[in-house]
Amino acid sequence: MKKLKIAVFGATRGMQLVEKILLNHPEAELVGVCDHYQPLLDKAAAKAKESGLELKCFSNFDDMLSCDIDAVIIANCANAHAPYAIRALEAGKHVLSELLPTQNLAEAVQLCEAVERSGKVYQYAENYCFFEPVFEMRRRFERGDIGEATAMEATFINDLSAQWPRLTRGERNNWRNHVPSTFYCTHSIGPMLYITGRRAVNVVGIEIPVQDCMKWMGACSGSAACQLMQLDNGGMAKSLHGNLKRTFTSHYSIYGTKGSMETDKYDYRRLHVSIEKPFEENIRFGRYNVEDYIPSAFEESKKELRKSSYPELGNSDYYITKFFFGAINGDETAKHYGIDIYHALDMSLPGLFAYRSILNGSIPMVVPDLRDKAIREELRYDTACTDPLVAGNLLQPSSKFGSCMISDEVYARCADLFRRGETD
């Protein structure tokens, strides 16, 4: 089969995908990389050369789009994906989007419509759904092992304070300093919905203020958030995510009518399953068969490609590309497991609405389903977000606790740490 020609937009996270997955992919040939930060382009070109590839480097997205490529991986700033994804779709390219799909509702409507008009493949690169035990939970759920979903919980804690100067380069307006506490919610919400096939219909949000260690690094948003959701089948879900004082964890529990499954909080490879024994064998309910094991990989072959950027997440980065390229080539399994635009929005819209809940005293908010075209009309001009470049007169504060005044010295110190490479 002819290899797909692909290009990557944004060479920070994009570079992780290039180095670990894309330089040697059986289904795709890396043709170009675009970033306006020249040192990253130089690094990408050097890495490609080591692998015997001649990489085209661009500082302008439209220049990259005009070259001979089939697909684009969008990995620029997390709050600025939709406009570029739409341009790529309109130019006839397939799109794999990093997190998040959109930063407001108007963009969500435009992106749905662009995907539908284009007929191209759009997939969402929520790699935490493909973390092996999570992926195993999806397959067991589909088999009916724990019955209908009743309740679920997810925790995604990532204390990025040590990495903040590298991540933000000391830029006051960097997206990480301003996106709301609920924005980056799909690492926690995504797997719960992916496993069970459910969507949230209502959400309530709560956040904590920006913590001193984060303010000291220039962040303005609440440092963590909790979201409580009612699901479309009457079940419930809780998500806790953000910068809290713990080593990294992403942890998922799913309860069903016949049992439950949960990932281990410390050994990320491990899965715990409790299945209620059949009633006929018992005099009462509430007795369980318990399993505690490390699931085997979804795909055992091509081990050399399954080098995740995050060792604790196993093969997840490889699977995002496998299902994207597979779907482009018409593979039904890839289409089944890849995350399309509607499921991407199911994962991200609860975050946008949880923030509206937070700003309104934690009242419940309805989460719309953009598959319904009539609902889109109400949201078409809803630009509310924390980004002054797109919010217009609907600019939201970065935290419900009010805007925090951060001095220029803070950003100068972070920029200096970044320049000197003195950051994790």
Ligand SMILES: NC(=O)c1ccc[n+]([C@@H]2O[C@H](COP(=O)([O-])OP(=O)(O)OC[C@H]3O[C@@H](n4cnc5c(N)ncnc54)[C@H](O)[C@@H]3O)[C@@H](O)[C@H]2O)c1
């Ligand atoms: N799935 C994961 O595990 C994971 C991990 C890290 C980051 N991400 C996602 O990857 C994306 C990028 O994150 P990051 O940490 O690399 O962020 P970042 O802000 O460090 O990187 C964005 C890159 O895009 C470049 N860029 C931005 N606008 C540009 C433009 N108009 N033209 C050319 N270049 C431009 C920047 O120079 C920068 O190198 C985000 O969407 C983030 O959510 C995902």
